[in-house]
Each structure stands twice: as structure tokens, then as C-alpha cells.
Amino acid sequence: xxxxxxxxxxxxxxxxxxxxxxxxxxxxxxxxxxxxxxxxxxxxxxxxxxxxxxxxxxxxxxxxxxxxxxxxxxxxxxxxxxxxxxxxxxxxxxxxxxxxxxxxxxxxxxxxxxxxxxxxxxx
Amino acid sequence: xxxxxxxxxxxxxxxxxxxxxxxxxxxxxxxxxxxxxxxxxxxxxxxxxxxxxxxxxxxxxxxxxxxxxxxxxxxxxxxxxxxxxxxxxxxxxxxxxxxxxxxxxxxxxxxxxxxxxxxxxxx
Amino acid sequence: xxxxxxxxxxxxxxxxxxxxxxxxxxxxxxxxxxxxxxxxxxxxxxxxxxxxxxxxxxxxxxxxxxxxxxxxxxxxxxxxxxxxxxxxxxxxxxxxxxxxxxxxxxxxxxxxxxxxxxxxxxx
Amino acid sequence: xxxxxxxxxxxxxxxxxxxxxxxxxxxxxxxxxxxxxxxxxxxxxxxxxxxxxxxxxxxxxxxxxxxxxxxxxxxxxxxxxxxxxxxxxxxxxxxxxxxxxxxxxxxxxxxxxxxxxxxxxxx
Numbered sequence: 001x002x003x004x005x006x007x008x009x010x011x012x013x014x015x016x017x018x019x020x021x022x023x024x025x026x027x028x029x030x031x032x033x034x035x036x037x038x039x040x041x042x043x044x045x046x047x048x049x050x051x052x053x054x055x056x057x058x059x060x061x062x063x064x065x066x067x068x069x070x071x072x073x074x075x076x077x078x079x080x081x082x083x084x085x086x087x088x089x090x091x092x093x094x095x096x097x098x099x100x101x102x103x104x105x106x107x108x109x110x111x112x113x114x115x116x117x118x119x120x121x122x123x
Numbered sequence: 124x125x126x127x128x129x130x131x132x133x134x135x136x137x138x139x140x141x142x143x144x145x146x147x148x149x150x151x152x153x154x155x156x157x158x159x160x161x162x163x164x165x166x167x168x169x170x171x172x173x174x175x176x177x178x179x180x181x182x183x184x185x186x187x188x189x190x191x192x193x194x195x196x197x198x199x200x201x202x203x204x205x206x207x208x209x210x211x212x213x214x215x216x217x218x219x220x221x222x223x224x225x226x227x228x229x230x231x232x233x234x235x236x237x238x239x240x241x242x243x244x245x246x
Numbered sequence: 247x248x249x250x251x252x253x254x255x256x257x258x259x260x261x262x263x264x265x266x267x268x269x270x271x272x273x274x275x276x277x278x279x280x281x282x283x284x285x286x287x288x289x290x291x292x293x294x295x296x297x298x299x300x301x302x303x304x305x306x307x308x309x310x311x312x313x314x315x316x317x318x319x320x321x322x323x324x325x326x327x328x329x330x331x332x333x334x335x336x337x338x339x340x341x342x343x344x345x346x347x348x349x350x351x352x353x354x355x356x357x358x359x360x361x362x363x364x365x366x367x368x369x
Numbered sequence: 370x371x372x373x374x375x376x377x378x379x380x381x382x383x384x385x386x387x388x389x390x391x392x393x394x395x396x397x398x399x400x401x402x403x404x405x406x407x408x409x410x411x412x413x414x415x416x417x418x419x420x421x422x423x424x425x426x427x428x429x430x431x432x433x434x435x436x437x438x439x440x441x442x443x444x445x446x447x448x449x450x451x452x453x454x455x456x457x458x459x460x461x462x463x464x465x466x467x468x469x470x471x472x473x474x475x476x477x478x479x480x481x482x483x484x485x486x487x488x489x490x491x492x
Contacts (some may be wrong), residue, residue, distance in 0.1 A: 005274070007273065008383070008387060009273065009274075009387055009389070010271055013380035014172070014227075018378055019176075020143040020150070023143035023146065027253060028253045031309075040309070047137045049139075050180050051180055052180065053142075053176065053178045055177075056174070057175065057176075062382070064277075104137075128404065130393075131264060132266070132396065135259070136257035136258070136308070158433050164431070164432055176455045184418055186259050186409070186411060187409055243466075265419040266390070269389035273388070296388040298425050299388075301421065301422045302421050302423075303419050
């Protein structure tokens with residue numbers, strides 16, 4: 001669970017959070033899983049890439065709101081894993097996405113390092 | 124068809140375009156449909172919102188690349204419409220999304236103004 | 247004092263934080279002064295605007311770093327105020343800016359509301 | 370001279386372009402000087418970094434505006450150079466900055482490659 005404050009830079013002229021920023025918030029939450037235990041999601045020559053996203057924008061958030069991102073690993077295969085990420089404003093679910101990730105090393109898709117899957121799974 | 128140059132701000136430490144920026148590129152392309160004929164996607168008290176995105180990240184782009192965004196309206200209902208948006212790097216399809224849009228006025232979902240649908244359809 | 251984690255979205259292909267994002271971090275810190283006491287930097291029809299920035303980029307930050315933003319009001323006039331904002335990576339000063347702000351209401355520069363100056367001054 | 374359209378992602382809840390994005394627009398203009406002649410501002414192990422910015426935000430821009438960025442090299446030393454960058458909305462100067470750049474190779478400030486200075490100077 002990661003908490004995120006909505007700042008000016010996150011909003012647009014519609015007065016609410018710009019839609020793609022919810023994906024950024026999800027990425028922060030994924031990365032924070034690693035950072036908070038002193039690890040890094042990125043290796044010297046390897047890093048996660050997003051392969052597919054299905055996202056539902058259920059409600060909106062505005063300047064000053066505090067959002068909570070919940071992340072669950074719900075499928076793990078050799079070459080990819082899928083996370084469910086949900087963003088809440090207080091108790092209201094405002095965004096939900098499934099995010100499919102692969103791992104790239106030297107420009108090629110490789111097996112996701114077991115250590116990284118374990119970190120995502122135990123979170 | 125909108126052409127977009129990849130600048131530093133679009134990339135991340137992985138050396139490639141940060142994933143959610145492809146959604147920004149798609150939004151630029153949708154807005155440009157209106158701007159280029161002297162119209163605005165946003166009214167005084169109404170604007171489009173993204174309700175659902177299904178996105179496939181097929182390949183990557185890097186600093187200096189020129190990308191082309193192609194947009195097609197493929198479904199139009201009373202309260203929402205769905206666009207297919209494809210991003211090419213030269214002849215290679217690198218990103219593809221279906222983007223479902225609704226129209227909000229004074230915070231409520233309303234019928235999409237016919238003039239706006241017509242603009243999206245004739246594009 | 248506001249703490250900020252550096253995420254992928256903040257970095258660029260040079261492997262470090264994209265330069266203008268330090269200004270975003272400073273804006274987060276200014277806004278947080280208001281948010282943390284339950285106030286909003288923005289009124290119904292008024293908000294701060296940045297009029298001038300002098301910024302020194304002294305060192306760099308990378309993915310996963312935790313930065314601390316320190317903000318001090320060092321001049322307050324009727325129609326503008328100037329803040330000193332410093333960003334530290336552990337004990338190292340990596341960015342320093344003076345940020346001159348005015349207050350806009352209905353598109354015109356007005357006297358900064360006394361309540362807002364008081365909040366910035368007591369911080 | 371580079372032309373830039375203002376899109377939703379560039380604006381904030383104040384209804385105008387978020388202040389730090391003018392620095393992004395300036396960076397796009399600097400990079401485009403290289404891209405448009407088939408060069409890259411970034412080498413394999415070297416790239417420009419911003420060392421100091423003095424920026425005046427003179428007026429604002431909003432969704433759909435077309436901005437023009439003019440860039441002039443006005444000082445060039447061994448280890449740094451300074452550009453004047455001005456952003457116009459039609460004939461109105463809305464932003465002006467001096468941007469001091471250094472060149473970094475393997476994490477260290479080095480002499481700016483002559484080829485890169487020549488490109489900036491002849492522009």
C-alpha cells in the first residue's frame with residue numbers, strides 16, 4: 001500500500017488528475033515494493049517493461065487528494081507476470097488496472113529473475 | 124495522423140519512452156483532430172474523460188525517434204465512444220490501444236455532443 | 247521539509263532526474279505546506295503563479311533516491327513573495343532555487359491573501 | 370525556431386500551462402536543433418546537463434495555443450555555454466530564460482565537444 005498526494009503537476013485543465021498519471025502512480029507503487037526493502041526494480045542491465053494494461057477509470061481525483069494504491073500479484077509465468085493495481089480515494093475505488101510485465105535484459109525478453117517475483121509475491 | 128518527436132522528457136532511466144507517455148501521445152492525437160480544424164475538444168463546462176483503456180506495448184521508442192499516431196473511431200454510442208489508436212515507428216507498429224471516452228458536463232456523464240462525434244468520425 | 251522518492255517517471259535517458267522535475271518537487275513542497283494543515287494553496291478563483299525562478303543544479307539524483315526539500319520564505323511584498331527552496335540528497339545540497347510567486351485572481355495579479363503569506367511565513 | 374502545441378498534459382488545474390513545462394519546451398527546442406540535422410544531443414557516454422536557469426514567466430498559455438521557441442547561443446566557454454531561450458504566443462513574449470549547460474561524460478564535467486557548440490552556434 002502506497003499513499004500518493006495529488007499535486008498541481010498531476011492535474012490538467014479539466015481540474016482533475018490527467019488520466020495517464022494513474023499509470024504513473026501504479027508504477028510508483030510497484031517500484032516502492034522494491035525500494036522499501038532496500039532493493040531496486042532495475043538491475044545493471046535488466047529492467048521490467050509494461051507489455052499490456054487494461055485500465056478502468058471509475059472516478060476522478062483532484063488537487064490535494066490523498067490516494068492509496070494497492071498492488072497484488074495475481075499471475076506469474078516464466079516470461080511475464082500480471083499485477084492487479086487498485087487506487088482508492090478514502091474508501092472509494094477510483095481506478096483499477098491489470099498490468100502485465102515482462103523483464104528485458106540487453107534489449108531481449110528474459111525469464112523474470114526469481115528474486116524479483118518473490119518480492120512481488122510476498123508483498 | 125499526428126507526428127511526435129521523442130524528447131528527453133519522454134524517456135526514463137531504462138533509456139526508452141516511459142510507458143504511460145504513449146497514452147499522452149494518443150491524447151495529443153485526439154486533441155489535434157479538433158485543434159487542426161480550429162475547434163476545441165473542451166467546451167466551457169464540458170470535456171471528454173477516458174473511461175477505459177486496453178493497451179499493448181509491442182515495442183519501444185527512444186530519444187529522437189519520430190512516431191506517428193493513427194486514430195480511428197470504431198464505435199459510437201450515446202454516452203461513450205471508442206477509438207483505436209496505433210503508434211508507428213516508421214513502418215513498425217509499437218503501441219496499440221482502444222480508448223473508451225465519455226463526456227462530462229458539470230461533473231456528470233452526458234450524451235457526447237453530436238458535433239464532437241462528427242469530428243471524430245470524419246477524421 | 248518534504249521527502250520525495252525518485253521514480254522512473256522522474257528520470258530520463260541520461261539516467262538521472264530530468265532537470266525541470268526539481269521545480270515540480272519544489273512545487274510539491276510549497277503545496278504540501280498548505281495541505282498538511284488542511285488548507286489549499288488554490289482558492290475558488292485565485293491561485294499562486296510562478297513569476298521568476300533562479301535555479302542552480304548542483305548535483306544529480308537517480309532512481310530510488312530519497313530527496314528532502316527545504317522551503318524558507320525570505321521576502322514578502324504586497325504583490326509577490328520569494329521563497330528559497332533547497333533540495334538535499336542525504337546531506338548533500340543538489341539543487342537550490344529562489345522562486346518568486348504572485349497571486350492571480352480572475353486572471354489579474356492581486357495582493358497575496360494575508361492568510362496564505364502567514365502560512366508560508368510560519369512554516 | 371520550434372513550434373509547440375499546448376495539450377492537456379501540459380496544463381494544470383489552474384487552467385494554464387504548468388510552469389516547469391516551459392523548461393521542457395526549451396529542452397525540446399535545444400534537442401530539435403540537433404535532431405533536425407540528423408544529429409543527436411547525446412553521445413554514447415556523454416550528454417548535456419543544465420547547470421543554471423534564470424527564468425521569467427511573463428504571461429501564460431492555455432490548451433490549444435501554439436507556442437514558438439526561439440533559441441540563441443550567447444556565450445560559449447570551454448566547460449559551459451549559455452543559451453537565451455524565448456517563448457512566444459503569436460507576437461507576445463510569454464517566457465524568457467537563460468540556460469547554462471555543461472557536458473558530462475562518465476559522470477564528469479568535460480569540455481563541450483566542438484561539434485556540438487558549432488551546431489548550437491550556427492543555428
